[in-house]
Amino acid sequence: MIEFHNVSKVYPNGTTALNNVDIKIEDGEFVVVVGLSGAGKSTFLRSINRLHEVTEGEILIDEESITTARGSTLYRMRRNIGMIFQNFNLVRRSSVMRNVLSGRVGYHSTLRMIFGLFPREDKDIAMEALERVNMKEKAYSRADELSGGQQQRVSIARALAQEAKLILADEPVASLDPLTTKQVMDDLARINTELNMTMVVNLHFIDVARQYATRIIGFREGEVVFDGPVEEATDEVFSLIYGRAVQEEEMLGEM
């Protein structure tokens, strides 16, 4: 469970990225966060695992404050939160296996990790994760030999190997074509239902958001302007979130 208690974030230059956000996300939800770029979606997502600091309020993960967590507590809390990025963020020169195994570093001692000594079980976990995203046969390819969609699935496998309770995905399909977008979103949906992992996903395609979300949160200028089940997110609601009518480029189409 993720709880935001009156969270605000003001950048040093005075820009307000989050304005008094107060929401709760239950386990197993598939939440899609929408809004114009600069509306605070990314800040919202990155404040959950504290890649970004907030300036006011508190964020609780399973009733434990990540806002005040320090040192090993923060590392342990982050270990339970998987993250998927727009640009995959894989080490391009390393093998797929190595990238997936890097999701396991939080479980072992620093000394062990300096020498890269992963136990056998970790390799099984990594293989299983790769199998779940249909990438098992690429385990020993170099990451930069893969297509964008394949790389994104490897990064999903990394989050799975991490054995996180929830996955944050920041524009996971923004640099993919429509077909691979569908594959990656299907993977996330399957992981959500099969493993009951909570998903919080930033998207800018409205039709993709509607197809996969169980709940939609709309941001506008750092404020939550809509929060409700996907059925209630009508075109009028999207116009409210975007501050204008829905435009062609906000639809992926072809799905």
Add this chain to the structure above:
Amino acid sequence: MKITPTSNSTPSTNTESAPPAKTKSLFTIVLVLLLVVWSGWQINFSVNELMTGLPQMGSLIADLIPPDWTYFSEVTSPVMETIQMAVLGTTFGGLLAFPLAMLAASNIFQAAWITALSRIVLNLIRTLPELLLAALFVAIFGIGAVSGVLALMLFSLGIIAKLFFESVEAIDSGPMEAMTAVGANKLKWIMFGVVPQVMSSFMSFFLYAFEINIRAAAVLGLVGAGGIGLYYEQNLGFFQYGRVSTIIVYTLVVVLLIDFLSTRIREKLQ
């Protein structure tokens, strides 16, 4: 400078881009000339001396031929020692350069004082030429290869760390961000987010430093820091020019061989 936006197939009818001003390049030439003349005047450079010295240079070259071929087997062990000094010096230097470069890279440690301090240390090391370092270590640890190894260590530390921290600063921040997100502490974060991205460039700089160290190691003997340089100086002192040219040829072969191998490996690392 302006770039003419016309295609090169058609003759340029563009009159917008004026030719670059001549005064600037003229000024540069005059400045460089003044600098050269001033420097020559300051160190009492004389063409006369150069002219009287030239025939001597010719007779020296004549003395160097032919090399004393029997001397080859005798200098093999100091040549080997030279290579071993370079191997040890580069290895120790590289081992120290790795963490120092990490500390100096601003994308690894955000604290400005850490990067500033490491860069000051780095620059200090780099200002000392290897011969001076060797002379210092000979004064401290006495004559021998140990002083040479220490000099080469500091020398290669300076080279590797400088090149390496700049390439560390140019890496992709994505994997580092991903490692923060999986809950890695600083060391794990470096091992998995940084190291795999920079390992090949590190190896490349390491080999480059080794190439330079082989050459540097060959002269360190001049100040008593071990290796072939000592033999070179002794033979010069006794006017054994045949032996001197043996050493020169031997060193040349070794340097060329190592340069060749190292360059090949570095190409593979790209």
